[in-house]
Each structure stands twice: as structure tokens, then as C-alpha cells.
Amino acid sequence: MHKDNKKVTRAWAFYDWANSAYNLVITSTIFPAYYTVITSDKDSNTIDYVDFFGFKFINSALYSYALAFAFLVIALISPILSSIADSRGNKKTFMKIFTYMGAVACCGLYLFKGSNLELGIICMIFAAIGFWGSLVFYNAYLPEIASIEKQDSVSAKGFTYGYIGSIVLQIICFVFVFKPEWFGIVEDTMPFRLSFLLVGVWWIVFAQIPFKTLPDNPGKIKAAQGRIFADGFKELRKVWLIVKELRYLKLFLGAFFFYAMGVQTVMLVATIFGEKELELSTEKLIATILILQLVAIPGAMLMSYLSSKKFGNIPVLMGVVCIWILACLSAYFVKSEMEFYLLAAVIGLIMGGIQSLSRSTYSKIIPPNHPDQTSFFSFYDVTEKVALVIGMFSFAFIEEVSENMRNSVLVLAIFFILGLVFLTFVNSIAPQALKVQKQKA
Numbered sequence: 527m528h529k530d531n532k533k534v535t536r537a538w539a540f541y542d543w544a545n546s547a548y549n550l551v552i553t554s555t556i557f558p559a560y561y562t563v564i565t566s567d568k569d570s571n572t573i574d575y576v577d578f579f580g581f582k583f584i585n586s587a588l589y590s591y592a593l594a595f596a597f598l599v600i601a602l603i604s605p606i607l608s609s610i611a612d613s614r615g616n617k618k619t620f621m622k623i624f625t626y627m628g629a630v631a632c633c634g635l636y637l638f639k640g641s642n643l644e645l646g647i648i649c650m651i652f653a654a655i656g657f658w659g660s661l662v663f664y665n666a667y668l669p670e671i672a673s674i675e676k677q678d679s680v681s682a683k684g685f686t687y688g689y690i691g692s693i694v695l696q697i698i699c700f701v702f703v704f705k706p707e708w709f710g711i712v713e714d715t716m717p718f719r720l721s722f723l724l725v726g727v728w729w730i731v732f733a734q735i736p737f738k739t740l741p742d743n744p745g746k747i748k749a750a751q752g753r754i755f756a757d758g759f760k761e762l763r764k765v766w767l768i769v770k771e772l773r774y775l776k777l778f779l780g781a782f783f784f785y786a787m788g789v790q791t792v793m794l795v796a797t798i799f800g801e802k803e804l805e806l807s808t809e810k811l812i813a814t815i816l817i818l819q820l821v822a823i824p825g826a827m828l829m830s831y832l833s834s835k836k837f838g839n840i841p842v843l844m845g846v847v848c849i850w851i852l853a854c855l856s857a858y859f860v861k862s863e864m865e866f867y868l869l870a871a872v873i874g875l876i877m878g879g880i881q882s883l884s885r886s887t888y889s890k891i892i893p894p895n896h897p898d899q900t901s902f903f904s905f906y907d908v909t910e911k912v913a914l915v916i917g918m919f920s921f922a923f924i925e926e927v928s929e930n931m932r933n934s935v936l937v938l939a940i941f942f943i944l945g946l947v948f949l950t951f952v953n954s955i956a957p958q959a960l961k962v963q964k965q966k967a
Contacts, residue, residue, distance in 0.1 A: 529673045535680050537739030538671055541664050542688030544732035545625070547725045548632060548657050550692035551699060555815040557635065557650070558797035559808040560718040561589060564640035573929060576643060586798045586931065590922035592647050593794060594915045596654035601911035604662045608904035618742050621663040625733050628656020632726035636719045658911065666903040667740060669889045678839075681886035682830035689823045695728050696812075704809065765901040768893065775891050777952045779909050782884055785847050785945030786910045787917035788854065788938040789880055792873065795921060795931075799857070803931055804866055814867060818874035829879030830886075839887040840953045846880045847946045854939035858932050917941065 551557065565585040566574045574585040583591070607620050631652035638646035672680040699721035702709065706717045769775055797815060800806045806814075833842045853873055860866050885906075892902045917938070924934040 529671060530676050531671070534671050534739060534741075535676075535683070537736045538664075538667055539680070539684040539687040541660075541733060541736040542684040543691030544729050544735070545628070545657060545660065546688030546692040547695040547728045548628060548653060549688070550696055550815070551721055551725045552632060552635070552650075552653060553794055555696065555797060555812045556699060556703065556718055556721050558589070558795075559801060559811050560715075561646070562586065562798055562801045563808065564715070565643070578643060578647065584922075584926055584929075586795070586802060587922040587926045588647070589798065590795065590918045590925075592651055593654055594918035594922070596651045597658065597911040597914040597918065599651075599655055600658045600662075601908050601915065604659060604907050604911070605901070605904045607659075608662050608666065608901050608907075616742065617663045617666060618737065618740055621660050622733075622737060624656045624659035624663075625729065626656070628653050628660065629726040629729040629733075631656060632729065633723050634726075635722035638719065638722075639715055658907070662904055662907045664736075665885060665907065668885065669892065669894070671740075672889075674890050674894070675834075677889045678830045678834045678883070678886045681889070682826045682882045685826045685882045686823050689820070689826070691732070693820065695724065699724060700812070703812070765905065769902075769905060772891075772893075774952065774955055777948055777955070778888065778891060779905065781843075781945045781948030781952055782888070782906070783909050783913045783945075784941050784948060785850065785880070786884075786913040787941040788850060788945070789877070790910070790914050791917035791921050791938060792850075792854070792935075793877065794918065795934075796870070796873070799931055799935065800866055804860070804863065806863065806866070810863070814870050817867075818870045818877070821871055821874035822877050822879075825875040825877065825879045826882045828875075829883045833883055833886075839883060839890070840949060843880065843883055843887065844946060844949045844953065846876050846883070847942055847949060849876050850880070851939050851942045851946070854935055854942060858936045 562585065565576050575582050576585045576588055578588055631649045634649040635646065635653070638649065640646075668677060668681060702711070702717040702720050706712075711717055711720075769779075797811050800811050800814070801808075829842055829846065833839045836842075837845075849872065853869060853876075856865075856869055860869060888903075888906050920937060921934040924937055925931050928934075
């Protein structure tokens with residue numbers, strides 16, 4: 527298909543508009559704050575434990591374990607599904623399945639009132655699987671709809687759309703949370719639960735834009751013969767054999783593996799950290815995360831400009847990872863509200879940039895015009911999900927052992943340092959590897 531079609535790239539970016547409401551409301555602001563409040567005994571001098579199917583956990587540790595489990599599921603199934611999507615030409619079908627799964631699970635959180643903890647955790651897990659599972663197929667469209675020179679800007683456009691869309695819905699949710707009396711709402715949990723319901727509806731409605739415009743399979747459709755799962759594993763093995771021969775690609779995936787542990791874990795636990803360690807109110811936390819999202823928009827655009835026009839992808843990534851290391855070390859010592867707000871602003875500036883730039887960098891270095899684009903991106907997504915499993919599990923485990931969340935944050939700095947080491951090796955061979963890619967194109 528013809529690349530750089532404005533209608534197609536705009537429709538692709540609108541999926542970020544649709545699903546980023548989940549990432550902001552469910553993973554970053556309202557749901558984490560709501561979960562912490564309804565599972566807390568309101569006594570700052572005690573540790574908050576919850577009972578989940580007969581097992582006892584620290585409430586925030588259970589939250590981390592549940593997300594780690596969701597990421598493990600995605601890591602196990604996405605290689606098979608993406609390989610099947612490549613061989614069957616039904617990439618968009620899988621994208622739809624995960625979208626509807628995640629959106630319906632968000633709507634299911636409307637029923638979560640605290641006493642039914644198991645239902646809330648299960649819906650949270652399915653929502654995460656739906657969100658991250660759909661991204662496997664969404665990301666795989668990037669190298670097929672955008673030329674190499676446009677991939678940084680198109681990727682940044684997606685994140686920009688996502689931040690704007692999520693902020694719009696977040697403001698709508700604010701009205702319910704902060705002014706429930708305007709709607710005659712008297713039940714304390716209702717404003718929060720309505721927000722979860724709105725996320726699911728928003729996700730489904732706006733996802734129809736990319737579903738209508740994106741082609742079912744931008745690449746070559748192969749004949750659907752043989753056993754579907756056997757074919758999927760065959761496609762995956764073919765891609766793995768290619769990846770093994772590309773040293774630059776392997777090193778980049780190694781770097782991404784380590785710094786992704788830190789990036790996503792910080793984003794997922796930031797609200798709970800502010801709630802438990804600094805005892806910030808729900809209103810202050812939600813407002814802080816909203817500001818963080820606003821700062822992330824120019825951050826993603828700045829990273830795209832610096833990488834495309836000034837320094838190149840890898841040097842910019844190295845600089846951003848250095849800032850992440852300092853941010854984690856600073857978080858260990860944060861004591862006041864103002865310090866938390868300043869740290870959140872810094873993280874917001876680099877949050878969208880590192881995600882957008884990582885995706886476009888990977889898109890540039892995989893073999894161009896290869897028919898198994900989804901399978902290549904499944905390696906990228908599996909790398910991220912396995913990193914998240916380790917990141918979230920280690921964060922929860924360290925907190926349970928030490929009974930101090932600050933120790934968990936400090937360990938995240940180690941992950942970023944390891945990622946920086948890998949990026950240094952990547953940078954040493956980047957010019958040669960990129961030259962090879964251009965010759966092949």
C-alpha cells in the first residue's frame with residue numbers, strides 16, 4: 527500500500543486517542559487512587575492488608591502482582607497471535623478483539639465497590655490484557671503506513687493524540703469526581719465508577735475511526751492453509767532466526783528490556799506512591815497526573831525533533847534514560863508535595879518521548895518491507911511485557927519484604943542504568959547498522 531497517506535496515518539493515530547483514556551484514568555489516576563482508598567484502613571500508622579481469594583497481601587503489592595500477571599499473559603500469547611495475524615492477514619481482527627475485551631472490562635469496573643475485591647482485580651487484569659494486547663497489532667502498522675523518514679513524526683502524532691484525547695475524557699471524569707452534587711450523586715463511589723464506565727464507552731466509540739480506515743492487512747496476505755497455531759509458531763521461528771542475525775536489533779531490544787522495566791513501572795505506581803508515601807489527597811493526585819499528561823505532549827514532540835533533526839535516535843534515548851535515572855534517585859528522597867510535583871513534571875516531559883522514540887527507533891531498524899511486520903513487533907511487545915512482569919513483580923516483592931515502597935523505587939534506577947549500558951553499545955554500532963538498513967531499503 528502507499529505509505530504516508532494522511533488519512534490513514536491520522537486514523538492510526540486516533541487509536542491512541544481512543545485507548546489512552548484507559549492508560550490515564552485506569553492505570554494512572556482515578557482507579558489507582560480509588561483502589562488505594564477503598565482498600566485502606568485510613569490509619570497512616572498501619573500497613574494496609576487485603577484478602578484476595580483467601581490469600582493476604584499488602585494492598586498496593588496485590589495491585590502490582592495483578593498487573594504483572596496481566597503482562598505475563600500478553601507476553602505468552604502475543605507472539606502466537608501476531609504470527610497468525612501476519613500469515614492470515616487478520617491483524618485488525620485481533621486488534622478489535624483485544625479492544626473490545628479491554629473496553630468491556632473497564633465497564634465492568636463500574637461494579638467494583640470494594641467489598642467485591644476479586645471482581646475489581648479480575649476486571650483490572652482483563653482491561654490490561656485488552657489494552658496491551660491491542661497495541662501489539664496497532665504498533666505493527668507503523669512501518670507499513672509510514673516511510674522511515676516519517677516514522678518518528680507519525681509515532682509522536684499517535685502519542686500526542688493519545689495525550690489530548692485522554693485529557694479530554696479526564697476532565698469529563700473530573701466533573702463527576704469533584705462535583706457529584708451537580709448530577710444529584712450522593713453515593714461516594716459512584717463518581718469513580720462512572721468514570722470507569724465512560725472509559726470503556728469512549729474506547730469503543732473512537733476505536734471505530736481506525737477500524738474503519740486501516741486496511742485489514744497492509745502487507746501480503748498469505749494463503750490460510752494448515753493448522754493455525756502450528757503456522758503461527760512457524761512464522762515466529764522465522765522471525766527469530768532473522769533477529770538473531772541482526773546484532774544492532776538484539777542490542778536495542780536488550781536496552782529496551784531494561785529501561786522499559788523502569789518506565790512502565792513508574793507510570794503504573796506513581797499515583798499509589800503519592801497516596802501512600804506522601805498522603806496526598808485524591809484530588810491533588812489526579813490534578814498532578816493531568817498536568818503530567820499536558821507536559822508529555824511537548825515532550826514527545828521535542829524528542830521527535832531532537833532525534834530526527836539534531837542528534838539521532840540513540841543519543842537522544844541515552845540522554846532521556848539518564849534523566850530517568852536521576853528521577854528515580856530523587857523519588858527515594860521526596861518528602862514534600864512541591865518536590866513530588868516538580869518530579870512529576872520532569873517525568874511527564876520524558877514519559878511520552880521515550881515511548882514514542884523507542885517505538886519509532888525499533889520500526890526503523892527492523893527489515894523494511896518484510897511480510898512478517900506484526901511478528902517483528904511482537905518481539906518488541908513481548909520484550910516490554912516481560913520487562914513489566916519483572917518490574918512490577920520486583921517492585922511488589924521488595925515492598926512486601928522491606929515494608930517500604932521507597933526501596934522499590936530505588937531499585938528501578940538499577941534497571942535504567944542497565945538500559946543505558948546497552949544503549950551505549952548500540953550507539954557504537956548504530957551508524958553502520960543504519961547504513962545497512964538504508965541500503966536494503
